[in-house]
Amino acid sequence: xxxxxxxLDVLRLxxxxxxxxxxxxxxxxxxxxxxxxxxxxxxxxxxxxTLPQVIDLTLVQSAVAKQAHTNRExxxxxxxxxxxxxxxxxxxxxxxxxxxxxxxxxxxxxGTTNFRxxxxxxxxxxxxxxxxxxxxxxxVTVGSTLQRFDSFEGAGQRLYNSNPVAIGLSQPLGGxxxxxxxxxxxPLRYQESQRQYVEERETIARRxxxxxxxxxxQQVNAQVARQNLRASEELLRTGREKSxxxxxxENDLLLLELNLLGARQAEMQASVDAQNAALQLKGYTGLTIxxxxxxxxxxxxxxxxxxxxxxxxxxxxxxxxxxMFQRRLLEADRNVAQVKGTTGFQANLTASFGLTSSAEQxxxxxxxxxxxxxxxxxxxxxxxxxxxxxxxxKTAELARQQAxxxxxxxxxxxxxxxxxxxxxxxxxxxxxxxxxxxxxxAQRRYDIAQATYKVGRITxxxxxxxxxxxxxxxxxxxxxxxxxxxxxxxxxxLTLYDFERQxxxxxxxxx
Numbered sequence: 001x002x003x004x005x006x007x008l009d010v011l012r013l014x015x016x017x018x019x020x021x022x023x024x025x026x027x028x029x030x031x032x033x034x035x036x037x038x039x040x041x042x043x044x045x046x047x048x049x050t051l052p053q054v055i056d057l058t059l060v061q062s063a064v065a066k067q068a069h070t071n072r073e074x075x076x077x078x079x080x081x082x083x084x085x086x087x088x089x090x091x092x093x094x095x096x097x098x099x100x101x102x103x104x105x106x107x108x109x110x111g112t113t114n115f116r117x118x119x120x121x122x123x124x125x126x127x128x129x130x131x132x133x134x135x136x137x138x139x140v141t142v143g144s145t146l147q148r149f150d151s152f153e154g155a156g157q158r159l160y161n162s163n164p165v166a167i168g169l170s171q172p173l174g175g176x177x178x179x180x181x182x183x184x185x186x187p188l189r190y191q192e193s194q195r196q197y198v199e200e201r202e203t204i205a206r207r208x209x210x211x212x213x214x215x216x217x218q219q220v221n222a223q224v225a226r227q228n229l230r231a232s233e234e235l236l237r238t239g240r241e242k243s244x245x246x247x248x249x250e251n252d253l254l255l256l257e258l259n260l261l262g263a264r265q266a267e268m269q270a271s272v273d274a275q276n277a278a279l280q281l282k283g284y285t286g287l288t289i290x291x292x293x294x295x296x297x298x299x300x301x302x303x304x305x306x307x308x309x310x311x312x313x314x315x316x317x318x319x320x321x322x323x324m325f326q327r328r329l330l331e332a333d334r335n336v337a338q339v340k341g342t343t344g345f346q347a348n349l350t351a352s353f354g355l356t357s358s359a360e361q362x363x364x365x366x367x368x369x370x371x372x373x374x375x376x377x378x379x380x381x382x383x384x385x386x387x388x389x390x391x392x393x394k395t396a397e398l399a400r401q402q403a404x405x406x407x408x409x410x411x412x413x414x415x416x417x418x419x420x421x422x423x424x425x426x427x428x429x430x431x432x433x434x435x436x437x438x439x440x441x442a443q444r445r446y447d448i449a450q451a452t453y454k455v456g457r458i459t460x461x462x463x464x465x466x467x468x469x470x471x472x473x474x475x476x477x478x479x480x481x482x483x484x485x486x487x488x489x490x491x492x493x494l495t496l497y498d499f500e501r502q503x504x505x506x507x508x509x510x511x
Contacts (some may be wrong), residue, residue, distance in 0.1 A: 075193030094125030137177030166354030176341025195320035206489035213482035222270035311422035332400035442473035
């Protein structure tokens with residue numbers, strides 16, 4: 001009886017332990033299983049990259065976008081430097097001190113020269129305001145100077161010499177006016193650089209689109225290759241079953257095995273090509289793109305009906321070529337004027353008026369100053385230069401003529417490119433619709449052919465033909481989609497106008 005009681009106690013103890021273990025498993029097992037499933041199923045899926053996202057990120061952080069921004073900032077500071085030439089310039093200059101201790105030749109009152117040991121210090125300080133005259137190319141200065149002389153020999157001597165106010169004018173006569181020409185050319189150059197910045201951004205977007213679709217096409221090829229591989233494996237499995245039943249010839253079975261080997265090779269090559277294309281996109285955009293990450297297949301590009309005449313009108317109004325052609329013609333005219341203004345007769349008029357006074361005390365040097373004036377006209381006239389001046393002028397004139405011809409040709413070429421690109425919009429849209437329809441039909445035909453082959457109503461060659469047509473239709477659709485998106489950004493680049501929103505890409509603030 002005691003033994004039975006002992007066994008009952010042991011049994012109850014085991015039941016208690018099993019109950020505790022079961023309770024613990026009931027509490028913690030779901031968490032453990034969930035933790036084990038997190039790496040596979042609980043991990044958030046990787047976001048699919050879209051074309052607008054890649055373009056926006058590239059325009060922010062890529063090296064090419066930063067270079068375009070740097071070029072824009074450089075042109076801005078160059079323009080500010082040009083504007084500063086037409087504003088007053090305040091400068092302070094001086095020499096403090098200018099001590100000298102040496103033996104100098106000193107002329108005596110009787111005309112003889114005596115070498116004397118001297119110790120002197122001369123100091124000066126002055127402030128000058130300079131203003132360029134854009135209309136005439138001259139320069140006006142207003143300044144004030146103060147000089148101090150100290151002699152340390154004997155009893156010593158100290159003198160002050162002041163010019164409280166001095167007004168000066170320097171005016172070339174009949175020469176080349178650099179300020180006037182810069183005022184006509186530099187604003188055009190600055191506006192041109194701002195439009196070039198917008199153009200470079202659109203060019204970057206177009207290039208990203210090309211690389212994006214290169215990756216997408218390779219990914220489509222890889223996807224098609226994987227589908228073909230799975231289909232080949234299924235057909236080979238079915239073919240082996242038919243071969244065991246004597247319903248498939250050995251030749252067809254070997255052909256199925258060859259198709260499977262080719263599908264495996266195509267799948268591996270497509271994967272390698274997709275990774276290489278993704279690396280090229282990553283290198284250009286500067287993005288941390290996973291080569292195996294899938295890209296979103298965008299819809300049709302927003303290509304509204306654009307007439308070539310409307311596209312040409314917007315291009316003439318907003319593209320930098322119009323400003324660039326105008327600037328280059330002005331530069332050619334400036335070069336002719338510069339040659340004419342720097343050769344032949346040269347004259348320069350300088351005039352100044354001011355007050356001056358000197359004294360032994362600083363305050364005394366500003367009391368009862370005397371006026372001083374100076375007028376100077378310098379000129380140079382070549383008498384015999386053996387035709388050098390005429391040759392220089394003729395060379396500049398011929399260069400101007402050549403510049404005009406070149407500008408006319410480049411303008412014609414640019415307008416033709418705009419008209420040609422705008423004329424392809426409708427054609428590209430039609431090609432995309434046809435490619436989409438062909439892709440749908442080819443896929444349906446392949447599905448039907450695959451099902452028909454399994455029941456033995458068509459040959460393997462017919463199935464291979466349907467598969468090839470399906471693959472070509474898929475690639476053609478992606479290629480047509482790529483052509484539409486590239487044409488969309490190309491049209492924006494050529495016109496700097498958004499035909500979708502009916503607004504220019506160049507804003508007034510940018511210029």
